[in-house]
Amino acid sequence: MRPLQRVTTTTIEVLQCIYSFDGEGVWGLEIAKLTGLKTGTVYPILERLESLGWLDSEWEITQDRSGPRRRTYKLTADASQEMRELTRKLPPVHQDTKSWNLALRQGFLG
C-alpha cells in the first residue's frame, strides 16, 4: 500500500464511508448517496485509492437481483488497519472530517 499523495476532504469522506461498512463491499453509487458527493467525484477517488493499494474492488456476484452487475469496493487489510489506528488515535470528539484530514496530512498513514 502506497501513501496518499493528495488528501482532499472528499477522499477522507469516501474512506470513512467505506470503513463504516466494516469490510463489507459497497458500490460506488451507494458511496455517492451516503456522502452526498457526485458519482463523477467519487469514482476517480475510488480509482486512485485502488491504484494506491488502499481499496480492493470486484464485480458483485448475486442472484438476488437482475440487471448489470455492480462493482463493489472495500478497504484492503493494510488500509483497514491504518483506519483502525487512526480512529483509535483521534479522540472521539475530534473524529470529524477536518480532524481526519489533518491527521492524514500529518502523516499518520504515510
Add this chain to the structure above:
Amino acid sequence: MSPILALALRVIPADLREKYSEIWRADNYASDGYENGADFKQFQFLSLGLQLRWQSDSFRLGRLAIRALIVIALVAVYAEFGLVRDMLVLLIVWWLIKRSDFRAIHSKRALEATGVHLVVSLCSFVLGLLVFITGGRIEEHEAHSFQTLAVLGNLVVALSFLTAACASFFWIADFVTTKNVFVTGKLFLVVAIGFLGIQWLQQARNVSELIDSASWVSSALAPLSRVQQVTSNLVLPLLLILSGLHALTRLRGKRRNQASIT
C-alpha cells in the same frame, strides 16, 4: 448511443473503458431498488471520463502540457492587465494573512477600504475614458457639459487618491499592530502594501492624465511613474519569497509535529 456518451467513452482511458461502461450501466439500471435514474447523467459521465483521463498514468505528458499552458496563460494575463496584477497581489496578501493565523486588528477596516478604493478606481477610470473619448469631438454648445464631466472625473480621481491612501494606511496599521507575526513577516507585508499603494496612486495619476494631460496633478506626480515601474516589478517576487518562507515554516512545523507523534 448519444454523442456525449460516445465522447465520454472515448475520453475514458482504454484499459478502464469496459469497467466504467459496465459501472455506468449498473448505476443507471432503474429496477435495482435505488432511485438513481437521474443521478448519473451523461454529462457527469463525461466529467468522470475527463477526470479518469486526467489522473491516468498514460496522460502524464498531457497533464504537464496543460499545466504549462495554464501557467503561460496566467503569466500573459498578469503581464498584460494592471487590474489582474492588483487582484493577484491582493489575493496573495489575503491568503498569507489567512494562513498566518494573523490576529489582525484593523483587517476588516482595511478590506473595506480596499473594496471602496477598487470601486472608486474603476469609476474614475470609466469617467476618465469617457472624458478622453468625448473630449476630442465636442461642439461649442456642448463645452459646458464636457467641463462638468471633466470636473466630476477630477473629483472621482481625487477620491481615488484618498481611498488608496486610506486602504494602504489601514493595511500598514494592521500589519504593524498585530501581535503574533515575526518582524520579518511584518516588514515583508508592509513593503508589499507600500508597493501596492504606489501602484494604486500611479493608476489614479494615469486616469488624471487621461482627463487632462496638462493638469498639475500629473506633472507633480511625474516621479511616481518611475518609482512605480521599479516597485511593481518587485511586488510579485517579494510575495513569492514570502509565500516560500511561509511554506517552509509550515513544513518545519509539520515535521516537528510528526516527530512528536511518533
